[in-house]
Every structure is written in structure tokens, then in C-alpha cells.
Amino acid sequence: MNARSPFFRAATALIYLFLLTPILVVAIASLNDAASLAFPPKRLSLRWYGAFLSAGEFGRATGVSLEVAITTAAIALALGTAAAYALARAPVPGGFVVLQYLTAPLILPALVVGLALLQVYSRLGVSPSVASLVAGHAVVALPYTVRTMYAAFAAYDGTLDDAAATLGARPLRTFFKVTLPLVMPSVIAGGVFAFAISFSNIMVSVFLSGPSTTTLPVRMYNYIEFANDPTIAAISTVVVLATFLAVWGLHRTVGLGGFFR
């Protein structure tokens, strides 16, 4: 392959365009004045953004999703950071297997996680709540924080900890005053990814959402089932912009190179 040939560049640009197609299409559709998804839009307007903001059901669903995603990110970060630190910095027999186990939900179908938890909840008489939803989301989000933090701790210069210890700092103090500040970029990256994975999740939520804990993706999905106006396109565009802003923020501050390994 020749990365400098114009043909190669055109090909990769086309593939990126393909990757961005549904996102661009949604943004254009959201500006369509008509109550249909006709393309191209004949008149532009922002009325569907108004419809999103004034419909209480979507506001409530957004609130539920934010609450679930923030709690999920916090739990996944705490569990993932502790586990990754141990795996990367200590001789753990069978550590490789433990790492595989902790990151397994990345490949194993999330749909099955949702259904399995629902059956356990129903057997134990647990009614749908934010907490029962967070449990499922944290399972799916944990691999992202474990992987990000494992990469960070594996690349971390351990002699800094030794120096702190020589100067009399206890392990806990060393961790919070030396290690953690140095891996903070990865903590932020892992947290953002865990948040995004939870916020956009449908496969687990579709099983675990209750009437009062309907998440935004589930609410959107149910709406699309019976209505065909661009309200969903407006919501989607807001989600797309927020996500790109967050990922762009990571790109400018932390860099996304960690995903490359």
C-alpha cells in the first residue's frame, strides 16, 4: 500500500465518509421543517429541537440516562482502576486470565447480559430502578476502564513510587499523591468512555428499563416505532454533537493514542 498515492487517499476519505454517513444524515434531517423525513429538506427550521425540549418524556429520559451514566462511570472507574493497578504492578499468578475475565463483557453479547440480569431480578423480586440499571451498565462499561487503566499502569515508571517510598510515603499516600495524578489523563479518558458506553446503551437497557427508569435510547427507540417526524433526529444531533465535543476534548488534551495499542 502506498499511503501517499492520491488513489489511496481518496479511498480512505470515502471510507471515513461512509463511517460518518448516518451521523451527517441525522444532522441534516433534524433541520427539516416538514414533519416527514423527506430529503433534501425543502425548508429549514429548528422546530424539532423545540419539540425535543418541550416534550417532558424526553427530558425525563435524558435525566435518567445522565444519572445512570454518571453512576456507571464512577463505579466502573473505581473497580477498573483498582483491578488494573493490581494486574499491572504486582506479580499475580494467572493475572492474564483475570484480565481476560474482566474484559470479557467487551466481546460477549450485551444482549445476553441484559436478559440474564432481568431473569435474576425477576426471580429475586427486584423491581426496575436506577440501581438495577446501573448494575447491568457497569458490567458492560468495566472492560473499557480496565483496559484504559491497565495500559496506563503498564506504561507507568515504577521507580517514581520507589522514590516516594524511600522518602517515607506509605503505599496509599504514594498512590494518591504520585501515581494517580500521573495517570489522570487515562482516568479521564476511561471515565468518558464508560459514560458514553452507558449513555448510548440500548441492549441492556431494553431489558432492564422500567416505566419510571426509561433511558433516552429506549425512549427514542419506542418513539421511532410509531412516529416518523424529525424529533428523534434533533435529539440524535444533540447526542452526536456532545459526543464529538467530548472525544475532541480528549483528542486535544489526553490524545487518543491509547486506543491504538
Next chain:
Amino acid sequence: MTTARAWILLLPATLFLVVGFAGPIVFLGWTSLNVKGGGFGLEQYRRFLLDPFYRGFLTETVIISLVTTAVCGVLAYPLAYQLARTGARARSFLLMLLIAPLMIGDVVRGYGWLIALGDYGVLNQLLLAAGVVAKPIRLIFTPTGVVIGLVQVLLPFMVLPLAAAIGTIPVDLEEASLSLGARHGRIFRKVLLPLTLPGLAAGVVIVFALAMGSFAIPMFLGGVRVKIVGPLVFQQAMLTGDWPFAAAISSVLFATSLLLLVAYTWLGGARRGLEAAGR
């Protein structure tokens, strides 16, 4: 840090996955063995794997997943190559374009494809206006539509491991081949492809497993006409209320993915062992 302390740090995450993941999956397996009217047996599995109607779901899902994986493999090489051979700043920017769609979620993207590929959607309007087709081509609610949606969703999972694999190959190898007169196509076949097989294998396993377990994209783009296992699980569990059957289908899905994961891990471990022995 001592091993004992390490285990204390590992305990919360490990226990959490036992309670929230492994335990419920075992319970799911137990549910799947329930037989109508009491007792235990493999009746649900027999129904899923032997009844032609339900077996059709498995066959179509496997075919669509295989095609999706193959298309991803082809499209991923140029992106991965560019990612691996470019400067750090450009790489971070390209990663942003790859990762942001990944974070946006299946509902938004499924909906976007619905608008893009619909009978009077963006693509058809463009084709009609350009005079390429006389009447709209049918893409949604066809296997092709599902494959298009799945490729877009899963392509980054193929690109990232491939790019990592290409990144470990010294550029010198390609330059040496070039100076010895090899063409780019030949270098790809004789140098890049063999050396990136481990990365390709990783991408293939991940993409195939995720395609097999996909839900939202086939729901939007397949409708009821394309038979995919994920939506069938949802329908059996939440609409029909047949939990043992839904559990059996899920167990088959789960076992397939687990088998792939173990095979891949084992292959990876064996490779590392060989490398270590070679050194």
C-alpha cells in the same frame, strides 16, 4: 506490592462480575433447561436448532455476520495502514473520527441509516436525481441493508487491532521490498498480510462476535423480514414471554462468543509462547 494486596484490589471487580455477569449467565443456562409443564431437558435447544423456522434465524445471522466480517476486513486495511503510518497528530485526529461514531450508540446510527437508505431516503433520492435508477432500490428490510449498517458500526473494531499490528512492522521492511523492485500489491501480499494476521484474527473474532449478538441495527434495518437472532431473543423474552426459549437462544449466542474468545485467547497465548521460545 505483594500478591496478597493485589488480590484485595482485584476482589471488588472480580466479585462484581461474578454477581452481575457470570452468576446471571449460569442462571440463564439453568432457565434454558426448563421444559414446558415441568422437568428438565434440551427441548428448547432442539426447538431452536432443529425447527426449520428458528434454525433459519441462526443460518441468516451467521451468513450476515460472515459477510459483515469480510467487508470490514477489506475496508479496514487502508484505514489501519494510514493510521499506523501517519504522524501522531494526524493519527489522533483520525482516531477521533473512528472512535466518536463508536460512542454515539446504535439507536442514533440505526436511525441515521434508516433515513439514508429508505425507499425515498438520501441515497435513493441521489440515485433517482442522477438518473442511475428509474425507481427506488430496496435496501432497508433487506440483508444488504443490515450488512451496511453493521459494517459501519463494527468497522472500528477491525481497524484498531489491525493498525496496532501494522504499527509493529518496521517501515524498513516495505522500503527494502520496494528497493528490491516489489510492487505495492506484492508487498501487501508477501509482507503486510502475513505479518498482520494476528491483528486480523483479533479483528475478525471481535467483529464476528459482535455481529452475531447485534440487536439495534437489525431491529431498524432488518425489520421482521431479515431473521436475526438478537431481535428474536428480545421478541421471545419481552413480547411472547417465553423465557426458557429466549434463555436457550441466548445461551447458544453466548456459547458461540465464548468459544471464539477462548480460541482467540488460546491462539494469542500460544503465539506469545512461541515468540518467547524463539528469543
